Amino acid sequence: MALIVQKFGGTSVGDTERIKNVAARVARTRAAGHDVVVVVSAMAGETNRLVKLAYEIDAQPIGREYDVLVSSGEQVSIALLALALDRAGVPARSFLGHQISMITDTTHGRARIESVGSDVLEATLARGEIAVVAGFQGIDKDGNITTLGRGGSDTTAVALAAALKADVCEIYTDVDGVYTADPRLVRGARKIPRISYEEMLELASLGAKVLQTRSVEFGMKYEVPIHVRSSFDESEGSWVVPEEETMEQVVVRAVTYDKNEARISVLGVPDRPGIAARVFDSLADAEIVVDMIIQNASHERDGHTDLTFTVPKESATQALELMQQLASELGAAEVRADSNIAKVSVVGVGMRSHSGVAAKMFRVLSGAGMNIQMIATSEIKISVVIDEVYTELAVRVLHQAFGLDAEPSVAAE
């Protein structure tokens, strides 16, 4: 008998028929002798409906009330799933964030979990009941409702699995695992049976939408095995686990991309100490998240430098305005913004022990006629910024060049 945390996303609970299917699946796990805690998201479309209502009232809704609003979506789905389980003959009980002491900081809209109570859930399991927990939501120490950001239910599930010392956290989703590349782009993309936390963390933060980044951080910190699998069939998915010895034998585990960033360049800035600090302080004050940063060494225009960085597309206009204000103060020559970019990345723990990965990546891309605008690397990933129109081509050629394409004979796997 194991303790299993199962998380179902919004598509899996998109209508009452699907909720009944989820209940049947949970009931089967229970019937196999396991204790189950279920975490659910809001029904598909519900969060968007609520967000739209907020924006009808205020283009910049205050965080506290925004969180009260959007957290109601999960309240609906936990109640319906508990009803469906009960109807299926499995006693169940729903819980909101505050009822299980899911304590977070007060950063409304993207709060971080600080602690999770386990008493209430353990008592529920001890009575032989299924606990159905609202994902995505918590409360701060003053009892205000907070939310964890898009994909936050993944983090709720892994945090609960950690707190309850569960044997596994199963993430049910509309894809059946983590792939070597987006299967919609790359025909030869293959499901990855086992992937390390570290690799998954890079993939999640580099644009792969299958798991929220923080959920992987939690999994890594508390060594919770995460099983990403399909909510529509029983097939084995992808396991996210501590790094294993054989993992380094593969140089590149996956290729991913992100079209949600924009590039801002501040050109011809006098190259004095403190300039970069002023630029990035002003972005931080506006709560704009900066991803990649490049400062070119001073070039032919003596004593001047170019500062280039990327921000989320939705922050691009605001960042551009901030930089334009700052440009005259700093004596910069020009500010440019470009939203038509994409970040393409290769990830793999094998890079630690294999040299020449970056060189090969640049060679492959330039060989296909692409110009690399920015580069960022870590121990286990290399990211490049290219023109957005080449995104799909770049992913395909890298996937093939690093030997990730499925053999024709097993392409149906």
Next chain:
Amino acid sequence: MALIVQKFGGTSVGDTERIKNVAARVARTRAAGHDVVVVVSAMAGETNRLVKLAYEIDAQPIGREYDVLVSSGEQVSIALLALALDRAGVPARSFLGHQISMITDTTHGRARIESVGSDVLEATLARGEIAVVAGFQGIDKDGNITTLGRGGSDTTAVALAAALKADVCEIYTDVDGVYTADPRLVRGARKIPRISYEEMLELASLGAKVLQTRSVEFGMKYEVPIHVRSSFDESEGSWVVPEEETMEQVVVRAVTYDKNEARISVLGVPDRPGIAARVFDSLADAEIVVDMIIQNASHERDGHTDLTFTVPKESATQALELMQQLASELGAAEVRADSNIAKVSVVGVGMRSHSGVAAKMFRVLSGAGMNIQMIATSEIKISVVIDEVYTELAVRVLHQAFGLDAEPSVAAE
């Protein structure tokens, strides 16, 4: 400067434009120098949408989860109203039942308020903020979410007004007050400027939908002045207040009706002690609420009696089945049910000091060709059950006979 509790129903917050209107109204009250606590219902249609989802899953949803589900509607409207107030420049903060210690018993779906905390709301008002409170919901002593039944937001508002010792509880609704009869039925119906708690209590429990019965009980117990008024204009509505000396001068304050009951008759029951107890115990065990009861004295069939009672229409089938089961045990001759009935009532504290009201009522109805099936009286009301098709006629002729019709010259009042 006064402390005012304002309650807005589902129609008043039916969409974001209306929510902005409510915010403007609350802001005007604030600008006039008053402290304001606002109680809101779910957006019109939302509770029905949620109930429908529950019934798609289970025809008899368990109460605990049903309450988790339907209470989410108010969570949406408090957040949106708080956003709208903030947008209108009035600092506001929303509160759910559990955040203000709205403690109820555990009767899910129609819980009774046991106590209300005032600390959090007083602190909010002291900071100069508007408190926006979710109506309809509370928690039991174990922290489970409960709901107060349809119209429960009225009770939330009056209970808060009592706990905070507010100067007035304003109930904003889609009619502009309490009328001498339903204005849709009776052209000459007039708005009642002042009505006693006791009269309002009878009207509410006899079918007038303007206030939930329990809210009036709360108002009476704690002497909270309740002002029922229109959410669409600024006109004075109806005040529900302690009885005043002049009130007894009016014999009948209002005529009301209720089409939501059915009549069950158990005929030819052996007239032995304990029979009635068995009948009503079995109904109570099934949680069926019985309203009027008549037991005829034994008549020509020596030693046998007829037992007739009314129940809510939605319980009629269940009550009929229970009685059919019991009939053979009791040796009763026959069980009959009739859903085509209506209860028509006249209410007024003046009845205490005026005789002949009942006689006049029966005379008026029989004069118009109606047969009276059942009669029930209290000190300040007389109710009769008639054939449902005569409901409107009965209300009109009684309204006129008891002098309630507006003078033609003031009909526009």
